[in-house]
Amino acid sequence: MLPSGQQQACTALSYPLLSRPFSLPAFKMSVVTVPTTPFSGQKPGTSGLRKKVKVFQQKNYTENFIQATFTAMPGGSEGTTIVVGGDGRFYSPEVSQTILRLAAGNGVKHVVIGQDTILSTPAVSALVRSLKADGAILLTASHNPGGPENDFGIKFNISNGGPAPEDVTNKIYAVTEDIKEYKTVELPDLDLSKTGEFTHGPLKVTIVDSVSNYLQLLQEIFDFDMIKKWLHETSPKPSVLFDALNGVTGPYGRAIFVEALGLPESSIQNCTPLPDFGGLHPDPNLTYAHTLVERVEKENIEFGAASDGDGDRNMIYGKGAFVTPSDSVAIIADWAEEAIPYFKGGVKGLARSMPTSGAIDIVAKARGLECFEVPTGWKFFGNLMDAGRLSICGEESFGTGSDHIREKDGVWAVVAWMSILAKANQTKPGTDINAILLAHYKKYGRSFFSRYDYEEVASEGAEAMMAHLRETFASSSFAGSAHKATSSDASFTVAAADDFAYTDPIDGSVSTKQGLRIMFTDGSRIIFRLSGTGSSGATVRLYVEKYSRNEAEYADDAQVGLKPLIEVALQLSKLQEYTKRDKPNVIT
Numbered sequence: 001m002l003p004s005g006q007q008q009a010c011t012a013l014s015y016p017l018l019s020r021p022f023s024l025p026a027f028k029m030s031v032v033t034v035p036t037t038p039f040s041g042q043k044p045g046t047s048g049l050r051k052k053v054k055v056f057q058q059k060n061y062t063e064n065f066i067q068a069t070f071t072a073m074p075g076g077s078e079g080t081t082i083v084v085g086g087d088g089r090f091y092s093p094e095v096s097q098t099i100l101r102l103a104a105g106n107g108v109k110h111v112v113i114g115q116d117t118i119l120s121t122p123a124v125s126a127l128v129r130s131l132k133a134d135g136a137i138l139l140t141a142s143h144n145p146g147g148p149e150n151d152f153g154i155k156f157n158i159s160n161g162g163p164a165p166e167d168v169t170n171k172i173y174a175v176t177e178d179i180k181e182y183k184t185v186e187l188p189d190l191d192l193s194k195t196g197e198f199t200h201g202p203l204k205v206t207i208v209d210s211v212s213n214y215l216q217l218l219q220e221i222f223d224f225d226m227i228k229k230w231l232h233e234t235s236p237k238p239s240v241l242f243d244a245l246n247g248v249t250g251p252y253g254r255a256i257f258v259e260a261l262g263l264p265e266s267s268i269q270n271c272t273p274l275p276d277f278g279g280l281h282p283d284p285n286l287t288y289a290h291t292l293v294e295r296v297e298k299e300n301i302e303f304g305a306a307s308d309g310d311g312d313r314n315m316i317y318g319k320g321a322f323v324t325p326s327d328s329v330a331i332i333a334d335w336a337e338e339a340i341p342y343f344k345g346g347v348k349g350l351a352r353s354m355p356t357s358g359a360i361d362i363v364a365k366a367r368g369l370e371c372f373e374v375p376t377g378w379k380f381f382g383n384l385m386d387a388g389r390l391s392i393c394g395e396e397s398f399g400t401g402s403d404h405i406r407e408k409d410g411v412w413a414v415v416a417w418m419s420i421l422a423k424a425n426q427t428k429p430g431t432d433i434n435a436i437l438l439a440h441y442k443k444y445g446r447s448f449f450s451r452y453d454y455e456e457v458a459s460e461g462a463e464a465m466m467a468h469l470r471e472t473f474a475s476s477s478f479a480g481s482a483h484k485a486t487s488s489d490a491s492f493t494v495a496a497a498d499d500f501a502y503t504d505p506i507d508g509s510v511s512t513k514q515g516l517r518i519m520f521t522d523g524s525r526i527i528f529r530l531s532g533t534g535s536s537g538a539t540v541r542l543y544v545e546k547y548s549r550n551e552a553e554y555a556d557d558a559q560v561g562l563k564p565l566i567e568v569a570l571q572l573s574k575l576q577e578y579t580k581r582d583k584p585n586v587i588t
């Protein structure tokens with residue numbers, strides 16, 4: 001291990017897997033301190049630093065951020081083991097080598113890295129936990145498009161396997177603001193295409209198969225035999241389609257759905273990770289996963305599912321039945337003990353992000369479980385899980401997961417839904433996704449939910465709209481005021497309005513300004529937030545929710561029922577005026 005901060009010699013030299021012929025001269029590998037200057041705006045957002053590739057390609061830009069990450073690592077980077085993985089997007093190969101050099105320069109002892117740097121975000125979290133590593137660096141901009149003109153991202157996870165909490169990301173940002181040098185060792189590129197253990201300068205590097213550790217974890221969590229029975233012994237056999245959108249879950253999809261569950265090759269699509277996702281926008285929603293939706297409808301497929309670029313998001317879609325992420329997590333929570341062996345001992349608690357619908361709260365209440373409402377961002381669930389108070393949680397942004405790891409987990413959610421269907425079919429053959437949804441609504445009522453995204457609007461306009469709403473909230477006459485829809489007589493009376501703030505029940509940390517909420521007297525809600533994951537401009541998110549116990553409405557299209565609320569939201573925010581957009585880019 002190298003003491004950092006000074007020129008330090010080290011010998012070390014075996015390169016069994018260099019991609020090009022290389023004969024190593026007999027020189028000493030030293031830590032080199034390279035002078036640099038800060039770049040503005042290296043502030044990690046909801047989940048890491050996401051910018052255009054071209055921004056990361058600027059000289060020293062990536063090095064600065066990685067150095068800041070090592071400097072800010074809780075406990076320091078000296079002597080540590082870190083996991084490195086990502087979704088294989090454009091520019092990952094170059095950045096992986098940069099990480100190895102800076103890791104060596106910062107005294108890291110052992111780097112565990114995915115073959116060709118490929119490891120899904122959940123697989124990284126699982127590896128950090130099973131290896132008891134000190135942290136991880138993930139190369140991903142998640143669901144954002146990839147390629148030379150698109151996005152790249154770097155995220156740091158801590159030793160529990162979860163995204164770094166705000167005190168750490170704030171520290172990373174503070175270091176980037178004042179950085180003067182980074183520490184590196186001038187190592188040649190290491191061939192990352194073959195698994196094995198290597199000595200790379202002062203580092204031990206283990207290149208791991210991308211899938212095996214994660215697959216083993218899922219096999220411990222779920223009853224694969226029960227799922228196989230449903231898939232192969234039901235008559236007629238249910239058909240399945242999994243779409244990896246050319247993101248990282250391709251190899252996982254093939255290993256799980258084709259190899260482990262015995263489904264035909266035709267039940268997976270877009271399953272080769274590509275640096276530009278084949279031009280797809282790897283975001284599993286009705287807009288960007290439309291080929292999945294079309295095939296499910298046209299070919300009468302019972303079970304469709306998609307995952308995003310880095311494998312932490314999911315969408316569940318059966319014929320004629322889109323499962324909103326808010327419903328998805330509530331239904332998984334309700335079935336967990338019955339259908340998923342991992343939860344046989346009992347579910348500890350449930351949680352959702354603030355904009356996510358309250359469907360899961362209703363399940364929690366019925367089952368006598370604690371339920372937490374946290375700000376948007378998976379990092380807010382970690383403390384609750386570590387404290388043993390949270391088992392299952394989800395976000396409206398197509399994130400669902402449990403305390404098996406500390407990231408949301410797209411493939412886990414897909415297998416959870418297969419488990420629910422397999423279980424339900426044991427007693428009621430022919431049960432499909434639609435039947436599961438309707439049964440849930442009958443039991444608990446339905447929370448209609450939708451999100452409108454206005455992507456890449458001018459930041460000034462978006463900020464001005466938020467300021468206008470804050471001003472509106474401050475008026476003493478706002479609570480109690482009534483607001484009428486434009487296309488109907490529907491009217492909503494404001495019960496309360498606030499800027500959501502959260503005090504972490506475990507460590508007492510406070511996060512303010514997490515979204516503007518308007519709660520109405522009938523239980524409906526409107527929420528406005530600016531996304532923390534965009535790479536340029538601002539993305540306004542408008543969330544609307546309405547709860548119904550009227551059975552006649554359960555099969556309705558959510559957009560119809562939510563229209564009056566959306567109209568009120570647009571009036572109150574003057575969104576169209578401030579953003580100059582009359583339509584959202586994406587509706588989910």
Ligand code: G16
Pocket residue numbers: 046047141142143312313353376377378379395397399530531532533534541
């Ligand atoms: C990230 C976070 C999620 C968050 C989502 C959307 O997801 O991990 O917790 O809900 O962004 O955030 P925002 O609304 O700020 O854009 P991912 O899949 O992009 O890593």
